[in-house]
Amino acid sequence: MSLIENYSGPALSISGLGKVYDNGFVALKDVNLQVNQGDFFALLGPNGAGKSTTLGIVSGLVNKTQGKVSLLGLDLDGDIYAAKRLLGVVPQEFNFNQFEKVRDIVVTQAGYYGIEKKEAGVRADKYLKALGLWDKRDVPSRMLSGGMKRRLMIARALVHGPKVLILDEPTAGVDIELRQSMWLYLQKLNEEEGVTIILTTHYLEEAESLCKNIAIINHGEIVKNTSTKELLQELHTQTLVVDLIQAYPVRPDLKALTVTWVDDSCFEVEVNKGTAINELFEVFNDAEISVSSIRPKSNRLETLFVDLVRK
Amino acid sequence: MLAFIAMHRIAFMTILMKEIRRFMRIWQQTLLPPAITMTLYFIIFGSLIGSRIGEMSGISYMSFIMPGLIMMSVINNAYSNVSSSFFSNKFQRSVEELLVAPLPNSVILTGFVFGGVARGLMTGIIVTMVALFFTDVTVFNFWILSSVVLLSSILFSLAGFINALYANKFDDVSIVPTFLLTPLSYLGGVFFSTDLLPSHWQIVSQFNPILYMVNGFRYGMLGVSDVSLATCYTILISLILILFFISMRLLNRGKGIRP
Numbered sequence: 001m002s003l004i005e006n007y008s009g010p011a012l013s014i015s016g017l018g019k020v021y022d023n024g025f026v027a028l029k030d031v032n033l034q035v036n037q038g039d040f041f042a043l044l045g046p047n048g049a050g051k052s053t054t055l056g057i058v059s060g061l062v063n064k065t066q067g068k069v070s071l072l073g074l075d076l077d078g079d080i081y082a083a084k085r086l087l088g089v090v091p092q093e094f095n096f097n098q099f100e101k102v103r104d105i106v107v108t109q110a111g112y113y114g115i116e117k118k119e120a121g122v123r124a125d126k127y128l129k130a131l132g133l134w135d136k137r138d139v140p141s142r143m144l145s146g147g148m149k150r151r152l153m154i155a156r157a158l159v160h161g162p163k164v165l166i167l168d169e170p171t172a173g174v175d176i177e178l179r180q181s182m183w184l185y186l187q188k189l190n191e192e193e194g195v196t197i198i199l200t201t202h203y204l205e206e207a208e209s210l211c212k213n214i215a216i217i218n219h220g221e222i223v224k225n226t227s228t229k230e231l232l233q234e235l236h237t238q239t240l241v242v243d244l245i246q247a248y249p250v251r252p253d254l255k256a257l258t259v260t261w262v263d264d265s266c267f268e269v270e271v272n273k274g275t276a277i278n279e280l281f282e283v284f285n286d287a288e289i290s291v292s293s294i295r296p297k298s299n300r301l302e303t304l305f306v307d308l309v310r311k
Numbered sequence: 312m313l314a315f316i317a318m319h320r321i322a323f324m325t326i327l328m329k330e331i332r333r334f335m336r337i338w339q340q341t342l343l344p345p346a347i348t349m350t351l352y353f354i355i356f357g358s359l360i361g362s363r364i365g366e367m368s369g370i371s372y373m374s375f376i377m378p379g380l381i382m383m384s385v386i387n388n389a390y391s392n393v394s395s396s397f398f399s400n401k402f403q404r405s406v407e408e409l410l411v412a413p414l415p416n417s418v419i420l421t422g423f424v425f426g427g428v429a430r431g432l433m434t435g436i437i438v439t440m441v442a443l444f445f446t447d448v449t450v451f452n453f454w455i456l457s458s459v460v461l462l463s464s465i466l467f468s469l470a471g472f473i474n475a476l477y478a479n480k481f482d483d484v485s486i487v488p489t490f491l492l493t494p495l496s497y498l499g500g501v502f503f504s505t506d507l508l509p510s511h512w513q514i515v516s517q518f519n520p521i522l523y524m525v526n527g528f529r530y531g532m533l534g535v536s537d538v539s540l541a542t543c544y545t546i547l548i549s550l551i552l553i554l555f556f557i558s559m560r561l562l563n564r565g566k567g568i569r570p
């Protein structure tokens with residue numbers, strides 16, 4: 001253990017990872033990826049890009065065809081058991097026994113990690129409370145709602161105290177309020193307990209606001225791997241939607257701005273990177289128009305993402 | 312070895328207890344059917360027909376078939392416990408709970424196998440209690456009796472495990488019991504002594520492993536057997552070793568559980 005405590009290298013390191021499924025389908029070509037300790041990391045990509053395959057290989061659920069994976073410096077081919085102790089996995093599909101009770105599922109999982117029954121119970125209760133499942137502890141898992149099932153999988157993944165937590169689409173099918181509380185919880189784990197978090201999501205605004213670093217995978221290859229901040233700087237222009245208080249059947253003169261009118265009281269304006277938004281308001285003031293709201297047309301990350309995966 | 316066992320004791324017990332909880336929870340599908348079937352066998356073959364048959368190998372027919380019937384329940388239940396439980400873990404994906412954990416495949420395998428053994432022994436006890444209503448149950452040699460039951464249920468649990476690894480749908484776990492296990496049991500000397508068979512069929516029946524288990528068990532209860540005990544143990548132990556290594560190979564490859 002002391003070896004791991006002093007270890008300061010990456011939490012996850014993947015190199016030359018390839019996967020050909022039995023039916024001959026090439027799901028991963030040559031995936032190279034590093035996630036640093038303490039990171040809050042998003043692996044993004046369209047359906048079928050290879051996200052679950054990649055995370056499945058890291059979790060021991062999928063056999064790799066080639067390449068190397070190491071977790072906190074432990075090679076999965078050599079130190080598989082030590083590595084697995086440090087990893088928590090929340091898969092994309094529900095994967096617990098439908099007939100077992102919620103608490104039993106978590107306690108049993110702790111048992112697989114060699115945790116004594118009494119201690120397992122204490123831990124299960126702690127995580128079931130933290131994830132809002134305490135009321136449901138004695139209910140068979142099939143009677144949970146979709147969002148509760150996802151939280152059950154998170155509680156189960158945390159019961160052995162992992163240092164790295166992998167979540168494959170944890171917020172799919174979770175309502176907005178619960179999604180926010182789930183994010184807060186994950187942020188707390190990340191900040192207070194130093195758990196490295198690696199997740200996938202199709203909600204790009206989530207990734208943009210919460211993740212420090214992002215990789216984008218497409219057709220089994222990483223097409224982008226950088227910090228969220230740098231990624232967003234790659235956008236050269238952004239489009240803002242401006243709503244006006246009054247209608248303007250006769251369009252006011254907006255000088256040099258590139259404007260497209262949506263209707264009489266709403267237009268879109270394209271702004272170059274580096275342009276201060278203040279300048280827009282100078283033009284609006286000169287034209288004597290009153291703006292009621294201004295917002296980005298689409299999520300910034302979404303624009304980039306669509307660009308990258310279309311290539 | 313001992314350190315290995317100590318380290319994985321909790322994990323092993325977790326799997327075993329979960330398996331026991333499962334068959335106890337659904338006792339109507341697991342423990343009740345063998346009790347009913349055996350009652351019918353005893354009434355029909357033992358009392359009604361048996362009274363006309365007279366003696367077999369110098370023993371009343373009822374007493375003669377009892378060990379075979381108990382054995383048949385034990386191996387059937389050990390087999391189907393592991394095959395259906397592990398397949399259902401595959402089907403519901405809860406096998407992933409085991410795959411992400413730091414569990415050596417040997418611990419997973421022995422956990423499920425002893426789950427099957429527990430169900431086999433439990434069934435054996437229930438069926439024996441049913442038998443007590445119809446005839447006296449004697450124990451000729453307790454150690455032979457219990458070791459044959461234990462080894463047989465280990466063997467058939469292993470077979471059930473391999474079945475579950477290959478199975479893709481629920482039907483696939485009932486094919487082997489229907490088309491292999493039941494015929495082999497019926498021909499394995501449960502209902503008759505192989506002395507009654509024409510000589511060429513006696514030779515064929517020597518290739519039926521169930522024959523040895525039934526006779527070994529019958530010896531443990533009644534002190535009579537068509538085969539030698541040494542052969543019985545040799546066959547049981549070698550088949551267990553073979554199936555254990557096959558299971559481990561399949562597990563290490565991830566057959567049916569890791570794409």
Ligand SMILES: Nc1ncnc2c1ncn2[C@@H]1O[C@H](COP(=O)(O)OP(=O)(O)OP(=O)(O)O)[C@@H](O)[C@H]1O
Pocket residue numbers: 021022023025026027045046047048049050051052053054092570
């Ligand atoms: N067991 C399998 N056998 C054959 N092909 C598979 C198997 N599992 C996945 N694939 C294929 O591999 C590719 C990558 O799948 P994967 O599940 O990794 O995608 P993903 O990025 O997670 O997609 P999603 O966002 O839809 O979850 C897909 O084309 C999929 O059809």
Ligand SMILES: [Mg+2]
Pocket residue numbers: 051052053092168
């Ligand atoms: Mg996926």
